[in-house]
Amino acid sequence: MPTTSITLDETPLVLHLLRRADDALILGHRLSEWTGHAPTLEEELALANMALDLIGQARLLYAYAGSLAGHDEDQLAYLRDARAWRNCLLVELPNGDFAQTILRIVLFSAFMDPCWQATTRSADPTLAAIAAKAEKEVAYHLRHSAEWLIRLGDGTEESHRRAEAALDALWPYSGELFEADAADQAMIDAGIAPDPATLRGTWDATLADVLARATLARPGDTWMQTGGRTGRHTEHLGYLLADLQYLQRAYPGATW
Amino acid sequence: MVSERVRRAREAVSTVVDPEIPVLTIADLGVLRDVTEQDGTVEVTITPTYSGCPAMSVIALEVELALAHAGIEDGRVRTVLAPAWTTDWLTAEGRRKLAEFGIAPPEATSSRRALFGEPAAPPCPRCGSGDTEQISAFGSTACKALWRCRTCREPFDAFKCH
Numbered sequence: 001m002p003t004t005s006i007t008l009d010e011t012p013l014v015l016h017l018l019r020r021a022d023d024a025l026i027l028g029h030r031l032s033e034w035t036g037h038a039p040t041l042e043e044e045l046a047l048a049n050m051a052l053d054l055i056g057q058a059r060l061l062y063a064y065a066g067s068l069a070g071h072d073e074d075q076l077a078y079l080r081d082a083r084a085w086r087n088c089l090l091v092e093l094p095n096g097d098f099a100q101t102i103l104r105i106v107l108f109s110a111f112m113d114p115c116w117q118a119t120t121r122s123a124d125p126t127l128a129a130i131a132a133k134a135e136k137e138v139a140y141h142l143r144h145s146a147e148w149l150i151r152l153g154d155g156t157e158e159s160h161r162r163a164e165a166a167l168d169a170l171w172p173y174s175g176e177l178f179e180a181d182a183a184d185q186a187m188i189d190a191g192i193a194p195d196p197a198t199l200r201g202t203w204d205a206t207l208a209d210v211l212a213r214a215t216l217a218r219p220g221d222t223w224m225q226t227g228g229r230t231g232r233h234t235e236h237l238g239y240l241l242a243d244l245q246y247l248q249r250a251y252p253g254a255t256w
Numbered sequence: 257m258v259s260e261r262v263r264r265a266r267e268a269v270s271t272v273v274d275p276e277i278p279v280l281t282i283a284d285l286g287v288l289r290d291v292t293e294q295d296g297t298v299e300v301t302i303t304p305t306y307s308g309c310p311a312m313s314v315i316a317l318e319v320e321l322a323l324a325h326a327g328i329e330d331g332r333v334r335t336v337l338a339p340a341w342t343t344d345w346l347t348a349e350g351r352r353k354l355a356e357f358g359i360a361p362p363e364a365t366s367s368r369r370a371l372f373g374e375p376a377a378p379p380c381p382r383c384g385s386g387d388t389e390q391i392s393a394f395g396s397t398a399c400k401a402l403w404r405c406r407t408c409r410e411p412f413d414a415f416k417c418h
């Protein structure tokens with residue numbers, strides 16, 4: 001394993017796989033940070049299980065991207081600098097409180113649920129096979145997080161206040177999920193990936209349903225944050241990577 | 257025509273068990289997809305149950321060991337994703353063993369339920385009562401949920417319907 005950072009030849013397909021994989025790994029890493037700190041034992045298991053699903057999805061996607069780009073999954077996870085990460089900004093933000101952690105899973109899963117379902121019909125058989133596993137897992141994540149958000153929003157004055165604050169904080173990061181650049185368009189045209197614009201209606205309907213049950217008002221249209229898909233990240237990603245990549249950076253090629 | 261070597265390999269790897277549910281063999285689980293021989297190399301094809309299932313690497317290792325014990329030195333393990341594993345791949349024998357072990361087997365057919373639909377209640381594997389409730393959709397492993405029986409009051413694991 002090389003000891004220095006790698007750069008990749010990002011064909012549209014490799015870039016698409018990295019965007020999906022990086023979303024999954026970074027959110028999985030964030031959820032794993034709750035291990036040992038969750039409010040109840042059942043929630044501890046739930047957050048760890050969701051983290052495991054996401055990291056598992058990331059591994060399948062990295063293995064495929066790596067087979068096309070000439071790297072293995074570990075190199076893709078451990079040897080890319082922040083500017084080479086293609087995840088959306090939403091997933092790299094710190095967990096915040098429990099309400100913010102839950103709301104992020106709702107926003108992300110409400111998008112990934114129809115996205116993975118549509119991807120099961122991808123013209124790329126490997127990606128379709130990964131989607132067939134992921135779409136079942138994300139359905140659990142969406143249901144679990146949505147049920148929590150309803151309990152928080154429609155709970156006590158304090159839990160409602162926190163859920164509302166989380167919604168205000170994270171909403172401007174939801175727009176990036178629907179972005180499509182030239183590389184994405186090439187994947188859409190080839191029938192490999194769904195057009196995110198076609199997922200908007202499902203996402204809107206899910207959010208409308210969940211927010212109404214949670215007695216939370218949907219924030220109005222606002223300026224949306226952007227940049228993650230092209231490597232322009234918040235400062236938080238650097239700290240996360242320092243943690244995630246520490247061992248392979250300090251002891252290059254270490255195995256056990 | 258299945259060669260004697262493939263038959264021996266299949267017999268050997270069929271006894272490999274899931275490290276997290278040791279009453280189930282990988283054949284019961286439907287994780288074992290195929291055993292073939294190509295150009296003198298025995299290839300065992302397995303498929304993961306869940307994307308992040310940590311048991312898969314242990315299973316792959318156990319398969320290689322089982323082949324070696326059966327005298328098949330150059331065995332190879334291949335992991336495939338398609339067709340995706342669902343709980344429909346669990347054999348009837350696997351379902352019976354699960355129930356006996358105290359884990360409620362999944363419903364016979366996997367299907368997506370509505371976002372807020374109630375999960376179908378599995379009967380209690382201890383007393384058979386149908387009066388059960390879900391405690392958590394996530395259990396001790398990726399494939400199980402946590403339930404409780406309202407009749408005998410015992411908690412139990414239920415295999416998730418996927």
Ligand SMILES: [Zn+2]
Pocket residue numbers: 380381382383384385405406407408409410
């Ligand atoms: Zn009972």
